[in-house]
Amino acid sequence: MSYFNIDSTKEQTFDAIVIGTGISGGWAxxxxxxxxxxxxxxxxxxxxxxxxxYPTTNMQPWEFEHRGQPSLAMxxxxxxxxxxxxxxxxxxxxxxxxxxxxxxxxxxxxxxxGYQVGGRSLLWARQTQRWSDFDxxxxxxxxFAVDWxxxxxxxxxWYSYVEKFAGISGNKDGLAQLPDGEFLSPHEMSxxxxxxxxxxxxxxxxxxxxxxxxxxxxxxxxxxxxxxGRAKCQHRVMCQRGCPFGGYFSTNASTLPWAEKSxxxxxxxxxxVHSIIYDEKKKRAAGVRVVxxxxxxxxxxxxxxxxxxxxAINSNLILLNSKSSRFPNGLGNDSGLLGKFIGFHNxxxxxxxxxxxxxxxxTDGRRPNGAYIPRFxxxxxxxxxxxxGYATSFSASKMGNTNKGIGESLKENLFKPDTGGWSxxxxxxxxxxxxxxxxxxxxxxxxxxxxIPLLRMSVDFDDNDMKMVQDFYTELxxxxxxxxxxxxxxxxxxRNPGSENHEMGGVRxxxxxxxxxxxxxxxxxxxxxxxxxxxxxxxxxxxxxPSLTYMALTARAVDYAVSEMRKGNI
Numbered sequence: 184m185s186y187f188n189i190d191s192t193k194e195q196t197f198d199a200i201v202i203g204t205g206i207s208g209g210w211a212x213x214x215x216x217x218x219x220x221x222x223x224x225x226x227x228x229x230x231x232x233x234x235x236x237y238p239t240t241n242m243q244p245w246e247f248e249h250r251g252q253p254s255l256a257m258x259x260x261x262x263x264x265x266x267x268x269x270x271x272x273x274x275x276x277x278x279x280x281x282x283x284x285x286x287x288x289x290x291x292x293x294x295x296x297g298y299q300v301g302g303r304s305l306l307w308a309r310q311t312q313r314w315s316d317f318d319x320x321x322x323x324x325x326x327f328a329v330d331w332x333x334x335x336x337x338x339x340x341w342y343s344y345v346e347k348f349a350g351i352s353g354n355k356d357g358l359a360q361l362p363d364g365e366f367l368s369p370h371e372m373s374x375x376x377x378x379x380x381x382x383x384x385x386x387x388x389x390x391x392x393x394x395x396x397x398x399x400x401x402x403x404x405x406x407x408x409x410x411x412g413r414a415k416c417q418h419r420v421m422c423q424r425g426c427p428f429g430g431y432f433s434t435n436a437s438t439l440p441w442a443e444k445s446x447x448x449x450x451x452x453x454x455x456v457h458s459i460i461y462d463e464k465k466k467r468a469a470g471v472r473v474v475x476x477x478x479x480x481x482x483x484x485x486x487x488x489x490x491x492x493x494x495a496i497n498s499n500l501i502l503l504n505s506k507s508s509r510f511p512n513g514l515g516n517d518s519g520l521l522g523k524f525i526g527f528h529n530x531x532x533x534x535x536x537x538x539x540x541x542x543x544x545x546t547d548g549r550r551p552n553g554a555y556i557p558r559f560x561x562x563x564x565x566x567x568x569x570x571x572g573y574a575t576s577f578s579a580s581k582m583g584n585t586n587k588g589i590g591e592s593l594k595e596n597l598f599k600p601d602t603g604g605w606s607x608x609x610x611x612x613x614x615x616x617x618x619x620x621x622x623x624x625x626x627x628x629x630x631x632x633x634x635i636p637l638l639r640m641s642v643d644f645d646d647n648d649m650k651m652v653q654d655f656y657t658e659l660x661x662x663x664x665x666x667x668x669x670x671x672x673x674x675x676x677x678r679n680p681g682s683e684n685h686e687m688g689g690v691r692x693x694x695x696x697x698x699x700x701x702x703x704x705x706x707x708x709x710x711x712x713x714x715x716x717x718x719x720x721x722x723x724x725x726x727x728x729p730s731l732t733y734m735a736l737t738a739r740a741v742d743y744a745v746s747e748m749r750k751g752n753i
Contacts, residue, residue, distance in 0.1 A: 195483065195485055198488065199222045199486050202492055207718075208717070209442075211492055211716065218741070222447055222449070228302075229452055229453060239272070247272045252272065261281045263295075266293055266678065267293070277297050279297065290641050292642050294496065295681065300439070301434040308728070310576070313335075316334055318725035322723050325565065328723055329695070332699075333692070337739075342364060342732075345731065349399050352368060352369050352370060352397065353367075353369050353398070370551075373579050376607075378541070382665065383662055395552065399432035400416040401416050411429065412436075414428040457472040457473065457501075458501060458505040460505075468489050470484050470485035490744075491719070492737070495687050495718030495719040496689070499623050500635070503624070518697055521700060526688045526724040528612050528684075528726075530611065532610065533610050533676060537607075537668060539604040570616060575609050577608060577609035579608075611652070612726055615724055617691070644680065685728070687721035718733060
């Protein structure tokens with residue numbers, strides 16, 4: 184992979200430019216280089232090489248100064264970042280600190296970011312579910328937002344394509360609302376999770392399936408994974424540190440090294456993309472303006488195709504800041520909708536419960552996954568007073584006391600029969616409605632250290648979200664009670680939007696250029712050689728984790744873009 188100072192227009196010109204090295208950007212780089220295109224990939228953060236730059240990956244708990252927890256001073260200095268579960272001593276070096284990259288909150292928004300090569304692909308929860316037509320048809324069915332320009336059949340082969348390369352574990356569950364994929368061996372549910380699954384199937388006549396999660400972990404390595412230099416997941420459950428085995432999918436372990444092997448890739452870290460250059464005469468994007476994070480020097484790079492994959496909110500920022508005489512309100516923004524219709528996932532609801540049984544069993548080892556209940560509300564018909572629905576992730580573990588005590592008392596307890604019961608914890612992941620009032624914009628006066636306007640966030644929950652939370656409490660509590668669980672408790676995390684990741688929208692896909700920014704190929708309606716394939720492109724949010732869909736949309740868009748380029752259409 185080449186790193187060099189570029190001092191001539193020829194050396195600054197590539198076939199393709201990719202902005203961002205996260206999950207979708209890594210895929211764009213892989214696909215573009217696979218097709219023979221000289222590709223420049225940019226990231227505003229430092230370089231992180233697989234294995235080499237995972238400083239905590241093999242550290243033991245006692246090797247951390249605060250036993251893994253952030254210090255009080257660190258929490259006080261980072262009131263936003265420290266709210267996130269990943270902000271711990273073993274991974275906080277991969278998380279943006281509050282003071283480093285400020286933004287304006289018109290409404291509370293806890294923006295969690297990872298500014299380094301690989302982005303948040305180093306930190307994600309690795310849950311990978313396909314969307315179904317119930318998701319792609321949702322906006323058309325209930326009339327909220329605009330219709331997706333694609334359906335499941337359009338993306339299904341691309342799901343298969345990326346799943347085989349990434350390595351996804353799971354079961355063939357045969358669910359209409361959660362299509363099966365190209366799965367490696369699944370993880371197992373605990374005995375209590377299986378009990379809950381069996382009882383729920385009986386109590387609800389199989390209408391509320393409870394399954395093992397589908398996760399981007401290699402449980403049964405295939406030749407394509409060994410070709411990447413990746414190995415079987417070791418179940419260390421230290422994923423957020425960076426996996427030296429490549430057991431879970433990340434840009435750093437998978438797509439970027441693959442692209443590097445082509446000899447066609449140039450990686451430029453420490454490069455903040457200021458804006459996209461629009462050529463008024465050719466009526467197309469010419470390249471990008473980049474500010475060096477250290478020297479603050481601006482450089483321009485040029486290409487025939489540009490993929491915007493800076494993560495949803497930053498992709499909005501770059502496009503809003505890409506102003507010209509033709510596009511005074513941001514690149515491709517004739518509709519005036521750029522930055523609007525932001526969505527996210529609602530994780531506020533929690534339910535926990537106890538189970539007194541299965542005393543003869545316990546859990547052994549660690550599992551980098553959990554159980555999952557796909558959306559069962561408003562799937563086949565509208566049945567509640569809120570639109571769309573929610574999925575649920577949960578896990579159950581033994582509450583025993585055999586590891587209590589110190590010294591002699593600990594030794595004695597270790598030899599006692601474990602008569603403790605089980606505890607179960609569940610969280611919802613609700614679909615929020617993408618609304619025009621949920622938006623991001625550029626501050627007219629405030630700028631960051633690189634001369635780029637600060638983003639203003641105006642994103643919030645609504646009545647639909649809160650009705651969904653209450654329904655989650657009611658339905659999950661009933662399901663647990665019917666399955667014999669007791670001491671059922673509900674809680675509201677009251678987390679702000681943004682604090683659980685999965686920001687989406689602002690540059691949405693659609694059929695009509697008056698109501699969307701992108702067509703069915705993730706191509707800008709008014710700038711044909713610019714493609715947006717990260718979360719910014721999403722028209723709605725569904726209830727599934729979105730990263731697998733970003734991967735599939737990216738591979739599909741690259742295939743189309745290169746084909747059109749070679750035909751001379753872009």
